[in-house]
Amino acid sequence: SQTIHQWPATLVQPVGSPLSLECTVEGTSNPNLYWYRQAAGRGLQLLFYSVGIGQISSEVPQNLSASRPQDRQFILSSKKLLLSDSGFYLCAWRTRGQGETQYFGPGTRLLVL
């Protein structure tokens, strides 16, 4: 069966510090991968998606970047965090050829102080 892991679960970082959040998927090959952010009072917003290694599409201009160095690994990064980067970050995957449904990881709660 497929599973998705995200870490860390919780992170408190100072403004201006770097960020690296990791997401890995097991039990599937060549998935579509997605990063979403849930900010207070703003609902869920798609940040990035990837259809393959090294292929990243950005949905909104922002202080963050994403990379996909391996088929089942998706990384969200920032060189210098802003207060507005605080939120709940969710990674999701979808198996190609098996419908539209996306499955979500447990999320990382980021607080920038």
Added chain:
Amino acid sequence: GDSVTQMEGPVTLSEEAFLTINCTYTATGYPSLFWYVQYPGEGLQLLLKATKADDKGSNKGFEATYRKETTSFHLEKGSVQVSDSAVYFCALIRQGSNYKLTFGKGTLLTVNP
């Protein structure tokens, strides 16, 4: 662009009450529609979905019917339980969008014993 509008919360009910959470959408073509649920401190879980007009999605006693004429996908449950307390998100995937989810802002449901 695509958008999803769901009723503002929070919604507070007593156990065994009837639940309706309204959801309407704007999208070209025939999107697929979803309800996701987020229990406290957790990521999102798919609750139910419908992929074409007049389809009814159902799971765990929850139901929603895809109404093309009213562009709606209202979530209902006949008798809620305390364990149903969560945030509920309505979402859509538009055809040709690389399977990107567009979410509503979420509705917080609290069920009291």
